[in-house]
Amino acid sequence: xxxxxxxxxxxxxxxxxxxxxxxxxxxxxxxxxxxxxxxxxxxxxxxxxxxxxxxxxxxxxxxxxxxxxxxxxxxxxx
Numbered sequence: 001x002x003x004x005x006x007x008x009x010x011x012x013x014x015x016x017x018x019x020x021x022x023x024x025x026x027x028x029x030x031x032x033x034x035x036x037x038x039x040x041x042x043x044x045x046x047x048x049x050x051x052x053x054x055x056x057x058x059x060x061x062x063x064x065x066x067x068x069x070x071x072x073x074x075x076x077x078x
Contacts, residue, residue: 005036 014024
């Protein structure tokens with residue numbers, strides 16, 4: 001999911017703070033290209049958490065099934 005970044009507004013804010021136009025525009029473009037691409041959205045985070053939950057649930061289920069299988073086998077041997 002893409003995040004909208006207002007480079008024009010960012011550039012205007014820098015110019016209002018005393019930065020010349022060329023530097024302000026270059027900084028705004030760099031922020032868009034290098035900083036904004038690394039941000040995680042709520043949707044990205046939710047998808048990652050769901051994937052981790054599924055993996056952990058499957059692992060726990062497999063461990064329980066294996067444990068009960070071993071326990072049943074040991075009970076037959078005793």
